[in-house]
Amino acid sequence: MFNKVLIANRGEIAVRIIRACRELGLIPVAVFSEADRESLHVRYAEEAYYLGPSPSRESYLRGDKIIQIAKTCGAGAIHPGYGFLAERDDFALQVEEAGLIFIGPRPSAITAMGDKAVARATVTAAGVPVVPGTEGEGNLTDEEIIAVAPQIGFPLLIKATAGGGGKGMREVQNIEELPNLISAARREAEAAFGDGNVYLEKLLLDVRHIEFQILADEHGNVIHLGERECSLQRRHQKLLEESPSPFLDEELRQRMGEVACKAAQAVDYLNAGTIEFLVDKDQKFYFLEMNTRLQVEHPVTEMVTGIDIVKEQIRIARGRKLRSSQEDIRLKGWAIECRINAEDPYNSFLPSTGIITQSILPTGPGIRVDTGIYAGFAISPFYDSLISKLICWGETRGEAILRMRRALEEYRILGVKTNIPFHQNIIASHRFMAGQFDTRFVEERFSMNNSEEGKEELAKIAAIMATLVEHRHHQKASQIFRKSERDTSNWKWLGRWERVNR
Amino acid sequence: MKYVASLGGQEVEIEINGEDEIIVDGERYAIDFRSIAGQPVYSLLINGRSYEALVQLSEEGSEVLLQGQLFLISVDDERQRRLRQTSGPQLTERGEFHLKSPMPGLIISVSVREGQEVARGDRMIILESMKMQNELKSPRDGIIRSLRVKSGDNVEHHQVLLTVG
Structure with a gap:
């Protein structure tokens, strides 16, 4: 059974997983991109290995490199955190094929749920109610999406098939704006998940x-x-x-x-x-x-x-x-x-x-x-x-x-x-x-600065603080100015000095 | 030294008498004011009450972030105030606005061209950074005087993207 865990992520979630490993007596291994050499997850880990340049495509999305590092350092398991490779079934499968444990679901479950369209079809079959949308259609082309949209009805939502965290998601009010929004959603999904496929879902209000x-x-x-x-x-x-x-x-x-x-x-x-x-x-x-x-x-x-x-x-x-x-x-x-x-x-x-x-x-x-x-x-x-x-x-x-x-x-x-x-x-x-x-x-x-409670008093305090800060700046500036008044003679002084030494 | 601080139509008269006393709209207060740890964070004790705020000077005045509220305050001393009153209020409306990139990123699209009229709030550029696409909008009405980027360009923080005249 594994006693060393590679954490294929960064930021707060990598730190969170390192903490769990430490508390279980397991050895946490970090990987990092160029920008993250000084990150907390690198500093807290037991071992840390360089992954690649800063863009995620060249570092945290490089599943092949991550698996290679895990094998080389003897980590028996990989925790993907969230985002990056966490919901990539191909990665989970490669981890298993490399003889390592993927800390997460089986690749088949990621495939079923990860393709949001397939997921909806699967749970519908199990008797779970779903929001109306384009389910079980596989990957649709722009033309197919535009054709099916009126049947679902507006407003609707374009969502990334591989999605999560709101990335690759767009609200659509009418058919005219649909084509542009599809391409925007595809671009964002492609950048975030390496998969530009999208589907439609009815936008429920309230x-x-x-x-x-x-x-x-x-x-x-x-x-x-x-x-x-x-x-x-x-x-x-x-x-x-x-x-x-x-x-x-x-x-x-x-x-x-x-x-x-x-x-x-x-x-x-x-x-x-x-x-x-x-x-x-x-x-x-x-x-x-x-x-x-x-x-x-x-x-x-x-x-x-x-x-x-x-x-x-x-x-x-x-x-x-x-x-x-x-x-x-x-x-x-x-x-x-x-x-x-x-x-x-x-x-x-x-x-x-x-x-x-x-x-x-x-x-x-x-x-x-x-x-x-x-x-x-x-x-x-x-x-x-x-x-x-x-x-x-x-x-x-x-x-x-x-x-x-x-x-x-x-x-x-x-x-x-x-x-x-x-x-x-x-x-x-x-x-x-x-x-x-x-x-x-x-x-x-919702709007910022809406609360009226004690607002006038607070505004006065803010005005006082702004004034005190500006007052200090003026004072500092005038001190520098006075000093330079004395020092303006530097040029004159330099001229004289040069004449003297001619 | 006498100042007038204005924020959103409200004006506060503040007289600073040395380090530990101010007069606000005619009322006298004992104060202790200092910056904390070399940061733009200031602690104010005023008649025994304790406040802490982030105060940053910007082009339009001072930004004060206090208890989750942001105040934009312009502070004038008496001389500046008289000058402003004689020169008229339209002063700030003139001049060109340079749209600077708020962060490093990639230009996804440019929806204006040179010479085009824009209205306040019009979308001009989509900039991708931190995996999000951000709309950069015009802060006022005007005409695009110069356009310095195109889609696909990588831009640096503070780089001038276009100018609204």
């Missing part, structure tokens, strides 16, 4: 995005760890997640959980995975897709269940039986995660790159931070903008919210712009506090 965490072992046990509420999204990128969902009651949780397990069993699922649902106002739910990997937002589930999902993944890969049965799973308290991205919330969420000049983490009761950055580290333009995850636990949703509020205020990241102010505004919004939001909330009904 829905929540709620997903279930699944664990499955080799011995036929499949359990779920409850749900995560992921409705707060922007351009289909999740921004804030919580567990449990304020929208679910115990009865609905149980029903959805059972369906989620059934969907996983339909593809003979192994290891950790997530079933995503859309849930409408009337508590009707539809299968959206299955993510056959560890999720970015897995920590909220860990906080409320007390189960370390990454360690569980490794145990499952070592052939162990699940340590909990469904009856053992209890959700205790409430957890919220804010994804901290290097993005400017005041300027259309444009990504921000640069060197982190300061990073002060919030600490204290109930706080967890998963990050791969530190002061002095450079945020490069090569990878996505997630730099940290701030997770808070509370006995109640109210306590978790108040804790998150104070933690966001404590968190200092300088050098790049971050979306921390965005989260502060979300947390302070009445709609969020009341749990009244859906997947369109951020884009349609």
